[in-house]
Amino acid sequence: MAEFRLPANSRIRAGVTHKAPQGARDLRTVRIYRFDPDCGENPRLDTFELDAAECGQMVLDVLIRIKGSRDASLTFRRSCREGICGSCAMNINGINRLACITPVSDLGREIRIYPLPHMPVVKDLVPDLTTFYAQYASVKPWLMTQTSAPPDGERLQSKAEQEKIDRPAGCILCACCSTACPSYWWNSDRYLGPAALLAAYRWIIDSRDEATGERLDALEDPFKLYRCHTIMNCTDVCPKDLNPAKAIAEIKKMLVQRQS
């Protein structure tokens, strides 16, 4: 059953305000969700007033600036800073996106940053993605075959066959889509979520894969697949411009078509 309220230990209390530096040219108010697992207190919302002119262009640059010069304890994941690793996914001004490719200039005077929604929080902006990764692993994201590979080389595909999986295979597992999905919020223990289903689709339509039936069998379940109600938040937020909603619709179609 969906629980719409946050549990008692998760309600957000008022936090600390860090005042603006003198003579700021491009003043921004950045509100950031903070949770310190060591202090035993509820999460809080800290406010940092800062001069965006002193930072780089992206939200990630702002976070690095705050960590470097205002509060060294601020914790977030980041790596590639160019939208390919998927580490810095977070909820920025109400929408899940990658901090490293979200320009500050798109966001207005107030920037609100929270961890990915409806996830257990390890610290500050770092969510626990254990379940998310386990769901990805559960769709067996690797090539499954019965026949042996050709003795003289790889299993070949036509260009058209490869192009079918180009886009679904572009997933970086940032979890923006799954944690934007209300169905996933209420049923993340049983619904696989858009990211895992997109991965499943990528292997179902792979011309070299020989376990299509087995993969479809595994998904034919009221919760794993059919908790998708086509809300479309997944496709809306995907920072790689992929289409999990379409992948899920195609899986549903295949399940119907194979009955006739």
Next chain:
Amino acid sequence: MAERPLSPHLSVYRMRRYTLLTSLLNRFTGLALSAGLILLVYWLMAAAAGPGAYAQAESVLALWIFKAIFLVLLAVFSYHLCAGVRHLVWDTGRGLERAQSRASAYVVLGASAVLFLGLACWLLIRVLA
């Protein structure tokens, strides 16, 4: 170590979005239509019970409060029908790209407004005639 808190969801996610807004409206209009069925059942049961009961139901349902409810249900029905057609198209695997679903959200809102006004005018003309 303290138990991990749950990150905020409904309270922080942007609700006025073409995705969530149309989906929520579809849910709530569906619920309202189900509730509206009670009136239909009442009317049918009165019709089955005989002329006396039917005449009584007719006079009850003619009260202005029920007319207002019917008007709301008409709007609710118009939206739910158009949104349902959108879902039907989606189930065929079409119209699921971001730009398409954004456009169809506005089409559904516009079409349901037109449908509602059309039905309301038609009813009004029939009542006045």
